[in-house]
Amino acid sequence: xxxxxxxxxxxxxxxxxxxxxxxxxxxxxxxxxxxxxxxxxxxxxxxxxxxxxxxxxxxxxxxxxxxxxxxxxxxxxxxxxxxxxxxxxxxxxxxxxxxxxxxxxxxxxxxxxxxxxxxxxxxxxxxxxxxxxxxxxxxxxxxxxxxxxxxxxxxxxxxxxxxxxxxxxxxxxxxxxxxxxxxxxxxxxxxxxxxxxxxxxxxxxxxxxxxxxxxxxxxxxxxxxxxxxxxxxxxxxxxxxxxxxxxxxxxxxxxxxxxxxxxxxxxxxxxxxxxxxxxxxxxxxxxxxxxxxxxxxxxxxxxxxxxxxxxxxx
Amino acid sequence: xxxxxxxxxxxxxxxxxxxxxxxxxxxxxxxxxxxxxxxxxxxxxxxxxxxxxxxxxxxxxxxxxxxxxxxxxxxxxxxxxxxxxxxxxxxxxxxxxxxxxxxxxxxxxxxxxxxxxxxxxxxxxxxxxxxxxxxxxxxxxxxxxxxxxxxxxxxxxxxxxxxxxxxxxxxxxxxxxxxxxxxxxxxxxxxxxxxxxxxxxxxxxxxxxxxxxxxxxxxxxxxxxxxxxxxxxxxxxxxxxxxxxxxxxxxxxxxxxxxxxxxxxxxxxxxxxxx
Ligand SMILES: Nc1ncnc2c1ncn2[C@@H]1O[C@H](COP(=O)(O)OP(=O)(O)OP(=O)(O)O)[C@@H](O)[C@H]1O
Ligand SMILES: [Mg+2]
Numbered sequence: 001x002x003x004x005x006x007x008x009x010x011x012x013x014x015x016x017x018x019x020x021x022x023x024x025x026x027x028x029x030x031x032x033x034x035x036x037x038x039x040x041x042x043x044x045x046x047x048x049x050x051x052x053x054x055x056x057x058x059x060x061x062x063x064x065x066x067x068x069x070x071x072x073x074x075x076x077x078x079x080x081x082x083x084x085x086x087x088x089x090x091x092x093x094x095x096x097x098x099x100x101x102x103x104x105x106x107x108x109x110x111x112x113x114x115x116x117x118x119x120x121x122x123x124x125x126x127x128x129x130x131x132x133x134x135x136x137x138x139x140x141x142x143x144x145x146x147x148x149x150x151x152x153x154x155x156x157x158x159x160x161x162x163x164x165x166x167x168x169x170x171x172x173x174x175x176x177x178x179x180x181x182x183x184x185x186x187x188x189x190x191x192x193x194x195x196x197x198x199x200x201x202x203x204x205x206x207x208x209x210x211x212x213x214x215x216x217x218x219x220x221x222x223x224x225x226x227x228x229x230x231x232x233x234x235x236x237x238x239x240x241x242x243x244x245x246x247x248x249x250x251x252x253x254x255x256x257x258x259x260x261x262x263x264x265x266x267x268x269x270x271x272x273x274x275x276x277x278x279x280x281x282x283x284x285x286x287x288x289x290x291x292x293x294x295x296x297x298x299x300x301x302x303x304x305x306x307x308x309x310x311x312x313x314x
Numbered sequence: 315x316x317x318x319x320x321x322x323x324x325x326x327x328x329x330x331x332x333x334x335x336x337x338x339x340x341x342x343x344x345x346x347x348x349x350x351x352x353x354x355x356x357x358x359x360x361x362x363x364x365x366x367x368x369x370x371x372x373x374x375x376x377x378x379x380x381x382x383x384x385x386x387x388x389x390x391x392x393x394x395x396x397x398x399x400x401x402x403x404x405x406x407x408x409x410x411x412x413x414x415x416x417x418x419x420x421x422x423x424x425x426x427x428x429x430x431x432x433x434x435x436x437x438x439x440x441x442x443x444x445x446x447x448x449x450x451x452x453x454x455x456x457x458x459x460x461x462x463x464x465x466x467x468x469x470x471x472x473x474x475x476x477x478x479x480x481x482x483x484x485x486x487x488x489x490x491x492x493x494x495x496x497x498x499x500x501x502x503x504x505x506x507x508x509x510x511x512x513x514x515x516x517x518x519x520x521x522x523x524x525x526x527x528x529x530x531x532x533x534x535x536x537x538x539x540x541x542x543x544x545x546x547x548x549x550x551x552x553x554x555x556x557x558x559x560x561x562x563x564x565x566x567x568x569x570x571x572x573x574x575x576x577x578x579x580x581x582x583x584x585x586x587x588x589x
Contacts (some may be wrong), residue, residue: 047453047454047455048453184480185480185521185524185525186520186521186524186537186538188524188526189524189525189526189535189536189537189538190535190537192526192535193534193535193537196534211453211454213528214525214526214527214528215526217526217527217528217531218526218527218528218530218531218535219526219531237528237531238528241528251455251458252454252455254458255454255455255457255458256454256483257483258481258483258484258486258487259487260458260461260462260465260487261458262462263455263458263459266423266425266426266456267423267425267453267455267456282455
């Protein structure tokens with residue numbers, strides 16, 4: 001398995017006592033597992049604050065999980081040596097949620113794209129400039145753009161620069177954190193087409209994070225639905241969207257199709273997670289048991305999983 | 315921008331309605347004085363905007379903000395105003411209205427602020443509600459709640475709604491009529507089913523084909539090429555010509571008019587798809 005995230009939990013301290021000891025915690029990610037095989041696209045959906053970015057950052061080794069483990073090519077990234085980690089690091093890249101904040105404003109685009117080549121010692125130095133221009137061409141930017149600064153580009157173009165930077169490392173997998181959310185419909189279509197081409201022609205795998213179920217559904221072969229740090233449903237995209245079992249997935253799906261749906265209450269505050277099933281305070285079907293106890297994620301042999309006591313009744 | 319200019323909320327200069335007229339109940343709004351405007355906004359025309367938290371005054375409790383509106387535009391006594399607000403806040407689904415009234419906007423979530431905005435917009439019983447991207451800044455599940463509320467309120471209060479959005483799917487489910495704007499011009503107008511099933515203008519077609527959908531998996535999405543010319547660029551011919559897949563010589567020279575193609579369905583194009 002290219003990427004394997006096993007039962008990870010990531011906790012942040014959000015309040016400290018006078019002595020600096022943490023007194024309140026947020027479980028941003030709570031016992032989540034994901035596998036992504038070579039050339040595969042796996043989607044993650046869920047509302048703002050449910051832990052998608054945190055999960056992505058753990059998967060790419062930017063955050064150390066509080067519990068659980070992350071494996072790259074079967075290697076536990078917390079146990080391998082720094083030297084070994086450095087050698088496989090370039091194969092696992094991330095494109096960040098905010099294209100404005102993730103590029104150094106004082107660096108020219110050409111330098112931004114050449115940097116990973118230097119860091120990872122890719123290509124002979126004489127060939128790097130040519131390669132950078134090729135990259136720009138591939139993401140639909142112009143070769144002349146190498147001398148420009150990030151502020152000279154639109155949001156969609158900066159998103160492409162982020163993508164070109166990730167691709168410069170010749171990765172096996174890219175974590176894409178909301179890569180199209182800030183783009184208008186036609187720019188979004190061109191970035192999605194580009195991603196889909198890179199996946200088909202170069203076999204780059206993606207962990208594709210978005211709050212938009214239609215976007216995730218369009219691109220991914222498998223998907224996970226997250227709520228309040230936990231996976232509530234997972235499986236093949238067609239099966240999950242064709243026959244959603246968790247009440248929350250049903251709500252997300254209907255909303256993404258522009259249909260009116262009944263859902264009560266406000267999105268939850270992760271610092272005050274409810275008892276039992278995390279969705280019960282907003283669930284139209286919740287009963288006594290749901291308030292007390294959480295149904296663990298049940299799965300069948302096809303990787304179809306759901307965490308709801310009433311999954312077979314609804 | 316259209317809503318803001320209709321409502322006289324854009325500074326004039328630089329913004330000014332230079333051509334055309336806006337009528338409300340047969341009255342030419344262009345001829346109204348600023349005080350006459352004040353008399354319309356609120357009591358007759360309600361508004362809900364994109365950023366609920368920034369449309370409310372951050373330093374005044376929300377109850378006082380609604381009180382202010384009712385005091386200016388109605389003759390209700392303080393007691394009546396109070397009970398009216400309690401019932402309005404209840405109607406928009408806020409729990410414990412007396413407590414909510416004392417809260418400041420920052421103490422409420424985005425969805426709750428938008429509920430307060432809706433309560434305020436319908437408080438004086440307007441005939442028209444202008445909703446400008448009222449759910450874009452909100453979470454998916456909250457979006458559906460707010461839409462549901464908005465359309466229920468407009469039905470119950472028998473309001474007309476001008477709903478401005480980039481989300482085509484919401485439009486299809488709720489609107490009686492749809493106008494597609496490109497660069498400040500209506501390029502297509504009609505019933506939602508006509509527009510979505512038989513789009514006539516290439517821009518509308520492009521918008522619909524560019525939407526990613528689960529059912530489109532494995533296919534490339536249509537991509538409207540080129541960039542939007544700025545509104546200030548002097549344009550000859552059709553505004554969409556530089557991006558249009560069907561462009562002909564004529565499109566670059568002449569301005570197409572908004573023609574009625576079938577009953578109630580209009581498009582601004584020399585070569586509509588006629589399907
Ligand atoms: N560095 C941090 N310190 C403290 N809390 C954090 C930190 N990063 C994230 N959180 C909290 O963890 C939870 C999950 O955040 P995360 O950014 O992963 O959500 P998300 O699903 O990516 O949301 P969005 O859709 O808004 O991007 C939130 O409650 C957030 O406030
Ligand atoms: Mg995020």
